[in-house]
Amino acid sequence: MTAPDLVRRLTTIMDIDVVGFSTMSARDEEHALALLGNRMATAQDMVKHHRGRVFKLTGDGLLAEFASPVEAVRAALEIQEAMRAANDQAGPNDQLVLRIGVNLGDVVESGDDLMGDAVNVAARLESIAKPGGICVSAAVYEQIEGKLTLGAEDLGEQHVKNIPRAIHAYRLTLGGAPVVAAPPANRRKATRLAIILGAAAVVAVLAIAGVWLLHERSQVPASARVAQASAAAPVASATPPTPAPPAAPPATAAPAAAPPPPVASPPAAIPTPAAAPPVSTPQPYVASEVPFVPQWRERRLEDYGKAENDKALAINVRGWFAMATRMLDETAARRRALEDCNALVEREVQVSREFDRCVIYAVGNKVVWPYRLPPMPPPPYLPATRPSPPIRFDAAAVPLVTERGRQNLQEYYMRQTRHRALVLGHGPLEWWSPSENDADAIRRNLQTCGQISGRPCVVYAVDDQVVVRVPQLHRVTGIFTPEHAPSADAGRRAAIERYLIDNDWRALALADNGPVGMVSGRASETAAVADALAECSKAGGVDCKLQAIGPFLVGPK
Structure with a gap:
């Protein structure tokens, strides 16, 4: 393949490897291979669930790619938790522990295979991860920071085999613990130098003392040496001896029995290396x-x-x-x-x-649950006012549902007499289950749908009433989430989250250069679309396009 023919692209690479697989194989090769096949099948399913692709099996591990670093890390977390859960239920000979490395970088396509520096770095990150742990590059950490409930141990610049440059690495910890900074390199060098100099000084003092002692012993007669030895021998006593006070202590000397004062914390500007590996606080x-x-x-x-x-x-x-x-x-x-x-x-x-x-x-x-809370729309989770006149539930009109799904809704959802809520999610995914009241049904089904899909879901119906308007003049293509407007700043993102539960006809338009136009409470679908496009242009948008109507992604009909 010549240089002009190379196909390069940016992607996220995950490297998975089994800890100590050679030892397992030496004990019982057939059993080890069967266990490996079973666990790797689980890992591949989770990679696929997070829209990843396994592009190479590496004997006792695998390499996978993801379009999103966030999805790659989510998959890594679920894989490690699945391994922990399986190990908890397995016997001592069925324990299998993984290390995972994740890197974001440029790769070269070679058929279905991927090559390049990004793949090599992921492999080296895996090698410095703890057993059962995950290690990511700084490029990955920058993308996931604030999006996942994770802490991290900053390992600083790492020099690894076959990579000519240092790699800035982070070791992930669960539960949102703060990042623990790596000690500066010059401080580490200074510490090592101080230890070496201190050891040399101790050796020198001991050597001088030894020479002096030999000299003194050579000057004392044998009889005197025997007397000294006798006086130095310990004597049993019913009560401990009372130490004599110093003859003339200095006026400023602290009492010998007083405890040392607490050591003041170093200034905040000087990072202090942790004495032990950091752990997330449950x-x-x-x-x-x-x-x-x-x-x-x-x-x-x-x-x-x-x-x-x-x-x-x-x-x-x-x-x-x-x-x-x-x-x-x-x-x-x-x-x-x-x-x-x-x-x-x-x-x-x-x-x-x-x-x-x-x-x-x-x-x-x-x-100790290893996941963040399921993504949810903001409370109260659905529009405050329902469409007027009311829209009765009709399984045939539910968008993004397969024919089999419609049959199940007709047969089970429609006939259920308890409180229930139907939610729609990314995938597409529909989910419902009964509960004791509407609020509990809404909460539970949104949590379940959000956990499975990894994105906020939308309440479509509560009991037999539809609570959102479905576009009639445009084709519904998916469920809109804030991730579909990546260029929005923090202020606009908060407005987008509120948009998820706004009332009546609403629409959102997005421009190529970033501005967003949002409107709600309109009398019709046509009015909402026109006003959203106008708001986008007014905000300085170039080539504004309709992105969503209500909670639905839309395209031309």
Whole structure:
């Protein structure tokens, strides 16, 4: 391939590798390969779920690419949690631990394969990740900062094998812990120099003392040396000897028994290296904050909070959960909770999917759930006023639903007598489940849909009433989320989030050079579209295009 024929592009590379697979293979090769195949299949499913592509299997790992660094890191988090959950339920010979590296950079296409520096850097990041951990480049960290509930340990510039330049790396930690800065290189060098000089000084002092002692002993008669040895021998005493005070202590000397004063913290401008690897601070367990679970089961969740001894709570996106209390240790509690939760899901869910796996939510009274809270539209989650006149639910009119989905809505949703809410999400995805009241049905279904799709979902119907207007003059192509307006600044982004639940006919237009035009409360679809385009042009937009009508992405009919 000649240089002009090279196809280059920017992409996010994920490198996954198994820790100690050679040792596992040496013990039982067939068993190790079967275990590897099973776990890598799980990893590939999660890569695909986050719109990634596996482009190479590397024996005991894989390489994948993603269009989005955020999706790549989300996939990495889910893969590591899936491995932890599987290990919790597996025997000692079925433990498989991964290291993951993620890098954003330029690659060269070679058929379905990808090559180049970005791939090599991802592999080196994987090599410096902790077992069960994730290490990312600075380019990736800049893209995910503020978008995922993660902390990070700043490893600083890392010199790795076969990469001619230093790589700025971050080791991810869960739970939103603050970034721990790497100690400056010159401070590390100064510390090493101080240690070396200090050791040399100690050796010199010991050498001088040894020479002096030999000299003194050579000057003392043998009888005197025997007397000194006898006087130095310890003598048992019923009471400890009272130390004599110094003959003439200086007036400014501190009492010998006084404790040393606390050492003042260094100035904020001088970063202090951490004594131990940083860990994210788990949040305290609060029963009402557990996602997905029906409100009427909250008392059972409160019972978990009151339970003592080693315990764990596992949850599922549909709201199923199981708890293990009064266990021997935390490991046993985690294993029991996962086993019971997955058994419950297997019994209650007719067709389980990849996202139905239970995940540990809490250990003891600390939340260890590895994900951020599901993305949601702003409260109250749907428009304050419903369309007038009311729009009755009709399964045939629901957008973005397959024919099979319409049949299920007609057969199950329409016949359900309990409170329910139908939500639509990116994918496309439709989701509903019954609950004790409208508010709980809305909350639970939005949480589940947001967790599965990774983006805010929209409430389409509550019970048998449609709560949003569907475009009639344009073709619905998807669900609009703030991610579809990446050029919006912080102020406009807040307005876009409010737009998600605005009333009546509303529309949003986006210009090539960034400005956004939004309107709501219009009397018709035509008026909303015209006013949104006008607002976009008024804001300085060039070549404004209609992006959304209501919560729906649209295109020409």
